[in-house]
Amino acid sequence: MNETRITVHGNVVTDPVQRTGRTGSIYTTFRVAHTPYRRGADGRYYDGETSFYSVITFSALAANAAVALRKGQPIVAEGNLTVKQYVGNDGQLRTTAEIDADHVGHDLSWGRATFERVSRAAALGHDRTADPDVQATVRAIAEGAAPPAEMRPAHVDADGVVGDDYDPDLDALDDLDGPDEHDEIEPRRSELGDPETDDYEVVPPLSA
Secondary structure, three states: OOOEEEEEEEEEOOOOEEEEOOOOOEEEEEEEEEOOEEEOOOOOEEEOOOEEEEEEEEHHHHHHHHHHOOOOOEEEEEEEEEEEEEEOOOOOEEEEEEEEEEEEEEOOOOOOOOOOOOOHHHHOOOOOOOOHHHHHHHHHHHOOOOOOHHHOOOOEOOOOOEOOOOOHHHHHHHHHHOOOOOOOOOOOHHHHOOOOOOOOEEOOOOOO
């Protein structure tokens, strides 16, 4: 299926809202306003007409966006563009442009930002060492009684180190549909539910 890719730079005009879909996976939505500027015949620059985009992010990107972004901040968002129609409160048919973003970041043309590397598991709030099987395996390795590789939990290596990409939810998803080409990537949007129609729970913002 052909998809339209778009990169938009603009200002966040609504505070990001993090929600939980029907499968328990999270997504974050917010709005971005983009105002182009062009040079006139007199050599001066003038603002063009402002366009508004709804942006939706999933999984670790959603968690990080909910923490890092605030209303009024300049950002750059890249993803697949979809134009949707809906009926407004006044009964009129309206159109909105939505970006299913896979990359979001602050626009450093307008200011400075600091970067904190966070693993996917940490962004989603998973405590990698809380799993009893992981704890037992790490303890056994420390005592010199390392279990064979096939008996170690996923993402625990021979030295007892738990990998940064450990995600229990994704492992459970993989177990359900069996090994395929999606096992080592983000869950597909179809598996996360439809934010337009599903019931959802608003998640309180995580502390920065």
